[in-house]
Amino acid sequence: MDAIEVIRAKRDGRELSDEQIAWVVDAYTRGEVADEQMSSLAMAILLNGMGRREIGRWTEAMIRSGSRMDWSVLDRPTTDKHSTGGVGDKITLPLAPLVAACGAYVPQLSGRGLGHTGGTLDKLESIPGWRASLSNDEMLAVLREAGAVICAAGDGLAPADKKLYALRDVTGTVESIPLIASSIMSKKIAEGTGALVLDVKVGSGAFMKDVDAARELARTMVDLGTDHGVTTVALLTAMDRPLGLAVGNALEVEESIEVLSGGGPSDVVELTVRLAREMLAAAGVSGKDPEAALKDGSAMDAWRRMITAQGGDPDAKLPKAPETLEITAPSSGVLARLDAYGVGLAAWRLGAGRARKEDSVSFGAGVTLHAKPGDTVREGQPLMTLHADDPDRFTRALQALDGAYEVAGTSGPSLLPLVIDRLTA
Ligand code: URA
8 A cells, every 4th residue: 555545545535445544544653654644634634524434444443553441340331421622611520520429430531721722631630639640550440439530541542643633733634524523532432431422512612613513523423433332422512602600720620619519600510410411321320310419419529539549639729820800891781792712712821721732731820700691790890800820911811802702782692502402323
């Protein structure tokens, strides 16, 4: 086989054969196919697409590039959730221990943030002592102890995706539905979960800006999961405004703890409970109801066990940024718009996110919201508080928020419903 032949086939709009796909993914992982050849092929895939068979084979080849985890030693079903990423999306934090408290195991491999969306591992690392890197044996021990584990994927899991994702990031080839779907699903299938719920975000703060593109991505991923024996369900959910009231690492941990204590913002609670019910149903577990587990403290107990088992101190004080700046309502009326992307970009510029993989994040930086779209506000009332380690960061954060919010007359905004659609096999 040769790489140029494979590139030409996709460039000319032809389907790749099973053999071509298996070969090119394997040869790229081994370094036999060069980065410039794979970036050319990725661009041809972005422009000409792939059919269901091709996406399935591509995903299979990426899974085969590494090891596949196996949780069959556990005595209860496993279930997991994956979000395509959004602003203020801390749902994994309360969700994993909540589902564990309701009777299923949650082995969750998560990532760090890049760009304006935060990463689950960055958020959890704001808890003093908490460790993201665990061996497979340690993962199993935490699962047995707490019912849930959230940690970084090891190098052995879908290494082809690791290499290809880094290449796509710098060659303008991230935004391809076949490549996004195969990237996400190769990791989730290799993780060995029996059931999977996908939270596909839609709106300015998400990868997918419109509902039709999000639905196509969700359909592709549900089909991939189903074809690989994983019970897979997808929800399309709103990301036109931030989720909850906290955006930033430690700020989001704090809000997650409020949810686990039976409080928290209504949209975060509603989505956490909905996703928990979907995860339990997909795994065939009909134990305790998630709403009850939030109220009776059992989800909080699972959280404390999970954090402690990974070296963290659930009672430790979380980092706080020393500098704050308040933004107030310019007039009285209704908060008609609060753009997710603008708030995410502001939090990132305040130090909550990173520009390059090797950068560190500020745990205390971010944005606290005091009003959400649809709320009535008075002139001069605080709309949000910016948090940073260094006051020099405020100028660029304020630029990101310029035009991102609007106080209008009396008419309410037209918002996407929190849960827009649900897709199954
Ligand atoms: N997340 C992934 O893991 N892969 C993509 O391609 C996009 C988002």
